Amino acid sequence: MHRYRSHTCGELRETHVGATARLSGWVHRVRDHGGLLFIDLRDHYGMTQCVIDPDSPAFKLAETVRAEWCLRIDGDVKMRTPETVNETLPTGAIEIFIRDIEVLGAARELPLPVFNEPDYPEDIRLTYRFLDLRRETLHENIMTRTRIIGSMRQRMGAAGFTEFQTPILTASSPEGARDFLVPSRLHPGKFYALPQAPQQFKQLLMVSGFDRYFQIAPCFRDEDPRADRLPGEFYQLDLEMSFVEQEDVFSTMEPIMRGIFEEFAKGKPVTGTFPRIPYADAIAKYGSDKPDLRNPIEMQDVGTHFAGSGFKIFARLLEDTKNAVWAIPAPTGGSRAFCDRMNSWAQGEGQPGLGYIFWREEGGALEGAGPLAKNIGEERTEAIRTQLGLKAGDAAFFVAGDPKKFSDFAGKARTRVGEELDLIDRDRFALAWIVDFPFFEWDEEEKKVEFAHNPFSMPQGGLDALKTMDPLDIKAFQYDLVCNGYEIASGSIRNQSPELMVKAFEKVGLSKNDVEERFGGLYRAFQYGAPPHGGMAAGVDRIVMLLVGAKNVRDVSLFPMNQQAQDLLMGAPSDVYPKQLRELHIRLNLPEKG
Numbered sequence: 001m002h003r004y005r006s007h008t009c010g011e012l013r014e015t016h017v018g019a020t021a022r023l024s025g026w027v028h029r030v031r032d033h034g035g036l037l038f039i040d041l042r043d044h045y046g047m048t049q050c051v052i053d054p055d056s057p058a059f060k061l062a063e064t065v066r067a068e069w070c071l072r073i074d075g076d077v078k079m080r081t082p083e084t085v086n087e088t089l090p091t092g093a094i095e096i097f098i099r100d101i102e103v104l105g106a107a108r109e110l111p112l113p114v115f116n117e118p119d120y121p122e123d124i125r126l127t128y129r130f131l132d133l134r135r136e137t138l139h140e141n142i143m144t145r146t147r148i149i150g151s152m153r154q155r156m157g158a159a160g161f162t163e164f165q166t167p168i169l170t171a172s173s174p175e176g177a178r179d180f181l182v183p184s185r186l187h188p189g190k191f192y193a194l195p196q197a198p199q200q201f202k203q204l205l206m207v208s209g210f211d212r213y214f215q216i217a218p219c220f221r222d223e224d225p226r227a228d229r230l231p232g233e234f235y236q237l238d239l240e241m242s243f244v245e246q247e248d249v250f251s252t253m254e255p256i257m258r259g260i261f262e263e264f265a266k267g268k269p270v271t272g273t274f275p276r277i278p279y280a281d282a283i284a285k286y287g288s289d290k291p292d293l294r295n296p297i298e299m300q301d302v303g304t305h306f307a308g309s310g311f312k313i314f315a316r317l318l319e320d321t322k323n324a325v326w327a328i329p330a331p332t333g334g335s336r337a338f339c340d341r342m343n344s345w346a347q348g349e350g351q352p353g354l355g356y357i358f359w360r361e362e363g364g365a366l367e368g369a370g371p372l373a374k375n376i377g378e379e380r381t382e383a384i385r386t387q388l389g390l391k392a393g394d395a396a397f398f399v400a401g402d403p404k405k406f407s408d409f410a411g412k413a414r415t416r417v418g419e420e421l422d423l424i425d426r427d428r429f430a431l432a433w434i435v436d437f438p439f440f441e442w443d444e445e446e447k448k449v450e451f452a453h454n455p456f457s458m459p460q461g462g463l464d465a466l467k468t469m470d471p472l473d474i475k476a477f478q479y480d481l482v483c484n485g486y487e488i489a490s491g492s493i494r495n496q497s498p499e500l501m502v503k504a505f506e507k508v509g510l511s512k513n514d515v516e517e518r519f520g521g522l523y524r525a526f527q528y529g530a531p532p533h534g535g536m537a538a539g540v541d542r543i544v545m546l547l548v549g550a551k552n553v554r555d556v557s558l559f560p561m562n563q564q565a566q567d568l569l570m571g572a573p574s575d576v577y578p579k580q581l582r583e584l585h586i587r588l589n590l591p592e593k594g
Contacts (some may be wrong), residue, residue: 001244004072004104009388010046014076014093021096023048024072024104026134027065029115037062039098041073042489045141048091050075053054053099061101068114068131070105070231073098113522122554127568129559141556144264145544149216151263152237152540155256161214161239166201168194173518178222178351180232186451194220197537199456200239200522203494206533207525214239216540226541228486230553231565237489240535246477246493249534250433257481257489257538261429264547269428278436283403284326287411289437292485295432299410302327302398307383311375314355314400325400326410330417333395334358338420339370342397345416351409359385359397366392415485429546431483436460439476440507450508453478456522457492458534459504481538488543498526 004024012021025043032038037048039062050073052062075096086092102572111127112120114134125132133139154162172179172193179193195201195220205213217238225231241249254274261270271293282289285298303325306314317323333339337553339356346354357373359366367373368381388396397417399410419426441452441457449471459465460475481489495501501523502512516523544556561567581588 008045009041009043010047010090011316012048012077012091012094012096014079017079017094019077020074021077022072022074022098022331023050026068027069027071029067030065037517039065039071039073041071048092048094048096049080049086049089050096050098052101056098058098058101061103062098064266065101065103066107066112068107068134069103070107072102072104074100077239080426081180122562123568126554126560126562129569133192133558135543138555141548141550144548145540145556148260148264148544149394149540150548151260155259156214156237156239159212159252159256161212162210162216163339164205164210164213166195166198166205166215166217170195170201170430171521173200178398180220180222183584185583196221197236198238198521199454202238202535203456203496203522204525205532206240207528207530208241211242213241213535215528219535221390223564224563228545228553231559234553235540237538237540239537239579240533242531242533244493244534246435246479246534249479249491249493249536250368252277253481253489253536257431260543261431261483261547265429271429271431275432275475276435277432279434279475280436282434283407283411287407287409287414288485289480290482290485290487291411291432292415292418292424292434293445294425294428295332295415296423297329297414297418298423299414300328300388301325301327302384302387305380305387306376306400309376309380311355311372314398317400318500322402323400324403325398326395326403326406327384327388328399328410328414328417329390330395330397330421331390331423332393333417333421334360334393335395336369339395339397342413342417342420346409346413349409349412354393354413355398355400357381357384357398359390359392372398423452428496429483431481431488434480434482435478436475437478437480438472439474439478439504440471442472448509451504452476454492454496455491455504455508456501458495458502463497463500463503466500466507471507477534478538481536483543483546486542486546487539489532489544492495493534496526496530496532498523583594 006022009023009025025041028040028047028184030037030039035054037052041048041050052059073096075098077094078097080093080095091277110131112124112131114131131338135141149468149497169192172181172191173196177196179196182192182194184190184192198215198217202213215238217236218233219236220233223231241252249578258270279289282291287299288592289290299477301324303318307318308323309315318325335358339358342356343354353408355372357368357370359368368385373381375585384396390396397413399406399413438452439457440449443450452477457476457478461469465474477493480487502515541556542555545553548556550556559567559569
């Protein structure tokens with residue numbers, strides 16, 4: 001018999017009854033039933049119930065066993081009695097009658113429980129991540145992640161893509177997020193950077209003649225952490241294609257992404273053909289460029305009904321043509337209590353309030369109620385109700401001003417209404433392409449034009465657009481794939497013309513010399529017959545998070561950092577020895593401790 005096991009803890013069935021088995025694993029829990037001891041033994045593959053009575057020579061040792069000890073157990077496979085069969089376990093029809101126990105690794109008192117998986121402080125979970133990963137849910141999340149990545153690789157290969165590995169040590173890029181810098185010992189005073197994404201390398205692969213590239217790529221960005229983004233590093237399904245237009249990317253990647261979701265959705269429906277939603281429409285209808293389409297609420301501009309009305313606050317705002325009034329319909333939200341609750345929420349968000357109208361039946365007639373209804377009158381109130389398609393028992397909330405300034409809040413209000421009124425269909429995956437992003441945007445802090453998205457994208461209208469149009473009116477062949485309120489992929493058709501590349505960067509204040517210095521490899525490559533190309537990158541961590549129903553990407557990652565970008569298990573970031581700094585010709589200039 002093998003030194004440690006003849007079977008795994010998830011393998012034994014009724015057909016093994018009468019056999020001798022050797023199992024190794026961890027003690028999930030110990031139960032004392034009037035002299036009989038039950039030990040649930042767990043390994044990577046499952047769990048088996050083991051039982052021992054006082055007549056066994058191993059009983060004295062079994063009494064000392066505690067949760068999470070690592071054991072080897074020898075015993076006889078027996079049928080459970082009918083009343084003790086556990087239908088929820090694949091091994092639930094049998095049990096092991098213990099003849100011998102070997103302690104392979106005793107465990108100290110546990111800093112966090114594994115059995116039953118109660119909520120526990122995150123700092124403890126991350127410090128003892130090796131114990132945290134023994135929890136059934138987290139363990140299964142990690143295994144599902146592995147299967148999802150395997151499915152991605154298989155589907156990309158079937159679609160004609162070849163996997164390449166691009167460099168991890170590269171040049172610093174001043175665009176985008178902060179780089180993680182790596183000092184060079186051989187070149188004092190110079191630094192490598194960890195790649196924020198393989199963007200330039202994958203474009204260079206297209207110039208090199210490799211038609212379809214993909215990679216499960218590690219990416220490194222020195223950004224503040226959030227629930228849907230790990231600090232420091234993350235993984236993406238990165239890809240690029242030559243001789244394609246935007247629709248070619250969509251027609252290639254949509255079946256792959258839909259297939260991944262359908263494979264791991266556990267029966268939840270997945271959007272068929274992904275709708276294409278222009279960026280401007282997404283902001284106007286949903287207040288977000290990553291809308292949750294499971295929420296049926298669509299906002300509408302109702303400014304015409306408030307212009308010149310008795311509600312002077314909105315009427316005066318509308319005298320400036322850049323301002324608007326948006327309505328957020330709230331089906332079934334037509335009570336003063338709910339409207340007041342939403343108004344209080346808005347004030348908690350730093351807003352002066354949230355105007356509303358709700359409709360009710362009075363004496364057989366439908367009427368609008370609330371301060372706004374009184375101010376604008378019955379006719380305008382009815383016109384708003386008709387436009388929004390509302391009925392008795394419904395409400396509408398209103399935000400006004402410059403949409404560029406209030407659209408984000410309006411989107412949050414839409415989400416809040418959908419959640420409070422339970423309008424969101426949580427048991428499905430709603431995917432869509434967001435298209436026609438603006439190429440440039442105005443940086444109010446710097447008082448200058450900046451790239452709104454990917455600076456290597458192709459502007460719609462090409463060079464003529466850059467020469468003749470207001471930069472803020474130019475759209476790009478850029479697109480995001482969104483799902484349930486998250487951006488899960490982003491991409492574009494690339495600009496492969498050296499002249500166009502320089503012209504685009506001139507709009508943000510960089511010269512031809514700047515382009516050559518900062519993006520020299522790509523700029524030189526474009527001088528030598530660069531093909532039209534485009535691609536995208538899909539966030540592996542977010543996709544897995546959505547598919548397993550986790551609330552945080554740390555619950556789908558093996559050894560994540562905490563919210564302060566610290567690895568509590570390994571103690572990173574850490575101090576280094578003076579000798580290491582001397583070899584790198586680095587002297588520390590630390591801030592004074594206050």
